[in-house]
Amino acid sequence: MNKLNFFRQSLFSALILVSASQAIAQVKPFSFDHLPEVKETKFKKDTIRITSFGAINDGVTLNTKSINDAIAACNKKGGGVVVIPAGLWLTGPVVLLSNVNLHLQKNAILQFTKDFSQYQLVKGDWEGIPQMRNQSPVSADHAENIAITGFGIIDGNGDAWRMVKKDKLTESQWNKLVASGGTVIAEKKMWYPSEQSAKGSLLKNAGAIAPEKTPEFYASVKDFLRPNLVVLNSCKRVLLEGVTFQNSPAWNLHPLICEDLIVRNVYAKNPWYAANGDGIDIESCKNVLVEGSTFDVGDDGICIKSGRDAEGRKRGLPTKNVIIRNSTVYHAHGGVVIGSEMSGGANNIFIYDCSFIGTDIGLRFKTTRGRGGVVEAIYAKDIVMKDIVGEAILFDMYYAAVDPIALKGEKRDAPRVVKYPVTEETPIFRDFHISNVVCDGAGKAIFIRGLPELNISDIYLDNMTIQAKSGIEIQEAKNVQQNNVKVILSSDKK
Structure with missing residues (x-):
């Protein structure tokens, strides 16, 4: 100049x-000399493999029960490590319990199913307001000393859930998407994966919890009530380390009212057009460390x-x-x-x-x-x-x-x-x-x-x-x- x-x-x-x-x-x-202190997790060395509970690595078998049974057994014996070996493991929602470290070995892919019937409607939280949502692929509620670690990938199958703006795609990408099925609302220039999803988008606060709304109503817009990939609610001493979290239906990582949370060397990944595809949303938490991590997302x-x-x-x-x-x-x-x-x-x-x-x-x-x-x-x-x-x-x-x-x-x-x-x-x-x-x-x-x-x-x-x-x-x-x-x-x- x-x-x-x-x-x-x-x-x-x-x-x-x-x-x-x-x-x-x-x-x-x-000064940065006096930073907050964040308590670390600590686990027993006892190890349980999901294959011991019948999990099958073929990309077809639904391993929901096997994985959750392994977590429950680990929790019951006082905690330890639940190992997901290398391979493609298809599953429905997984619930973490106290004192359990869910560890993904290298080349392990935990693939969540696009069969929406596997996700129950539950009371949750969406953009800071209590709402009905589909159960998150990975969740924990009031758990202590929990972790997701390792070198593998957790994939939320988000493309099955998300709407897409026409203006965010090339003409050929848009035409391919429309040809795949789903519903288009032309005036909104938006593609929805199902009629249920499109219906929910036309309602104001479709998921809001209200006494006049019946279970039948929520069921009629279920596809629209996209879950966040990982929701940790009111948990203490949490570690997320090394794993890739990708392709989330909505937000990727959502710790809510958690205390002593460490997020280290993770990779949060979503397509750039992913609606509400945030990397991590740290909500009403205290004592948090995010370090060495990479985010490449849609929001x-x-x-x-x-x-x-x-x-x-x-x-x-x-x-x-x-x-x-x-x-x-x-x-x-x-x-x-x-x-x-x-x-x-x-x-x-x-x-x-x-x-x-x-x-x-x-x-x-x-x-x-x-x-x-x-x-x-x-x-x-x-x-x-x-x-x-x-x-x-x-x-x-x-x-x-x-x-x-x-x-x-x-x-x-x-x-x-x-x-x-x-x-x-x-x-x-x-x-x-x-x-x-x-x-x-x-x-x-x-x-x-x-x-x-x-x-x-x-x-x-x-x-x-x-x-x-x-x-x-x-x-x-x-x-x-x-x-x-x-x-x-x-x-x-x-």
Whole structure:
């Protein structure tokens, strides 16, 4: 960048900050010296193989009973390791029990059936609200000291469950999909795998639990109520290590109200067009470590949540004491994300030594009116980004439940700015510390958009070099401090 253009860009950024009542000052120091402690799992060495309970490796035999019987036997004898040997093992839902480590050996594939009758309708949680869902392929409820480890693959057969947007496929891919069966709703430009699935999509909150809804009603839209691949509810001391989790019907990994969770060296993988195909959604959990892991998915990569709207505030359990480090996110709507269902709050989140490559947005913090909740004490440093489609760093309190990048031909209008009274439904974003960021290519460097009635506040940005098509935009924010923040516009690159 020549000196004149550098001056113009520096002045442009400064003018934006001043017009939004910002300050450019020395960044408030913070430290990663005292990170949260996360308790480890520990298992007996006793080993049980699923073949001892009749499991057959032929890709045809349904091994649901054999696998669950092995887990139950291991639990009954005080715990240990349940081994899934190399091979293709077809199964229905698997339920983990306390003190059991489900271990997949190298070249083991745990393949979940596309026979939906194997998945019972159960009370669950969807996007922060209690709902009826199909039983998750892998689940645990109020278990302690559990693990899924090894070198194999857990495949959720998600293509059998998911709807697909026409605009996300090429013409030939779309024609092939339609020819395979299912139902198309033309006005929505959407393909559904069954008529039941399409019917459910036309109803508002089809899975919501309500006294007037009968078992017959839920059965009539069962195909639409897609499960998350792995749901761990109210569990303590959990380890997910080494395994590939892929092709999920909805979210990939969903720890809910868990304590002492370690996610290490896992690979979460979904097609880029996978609707709701998040990598991991850490919801209302405390004491969490995510490290050495890779995410390449259809929605948000690593996401922090804590319930939605009134239900989330009623639960009142923030996600807190979280470490995310040494991990990589490829395709995803966001690399590390907080929200939008964050009504219980989030705090004490530490993100460092992470890379985002080809991600829609790098660091993404999103919410909207109605959520309530407080997000604060968020720390991120030593972040590397490359080829970010949208914003390298984004704060947005007008989240509208749409993909972050508009599809070709899609028109979006900016939200109308209206000041509302501050209530318990007003979300609060404050106290963010982001430093040592290098980004080689982004649509926009930094975007901050708060609410007029309650601004985003106390954002500290330090030591950044961001190459982007456009610079910094700030609306309805206060006390945004910058130190050594450099934005190099694409037009200025030699």
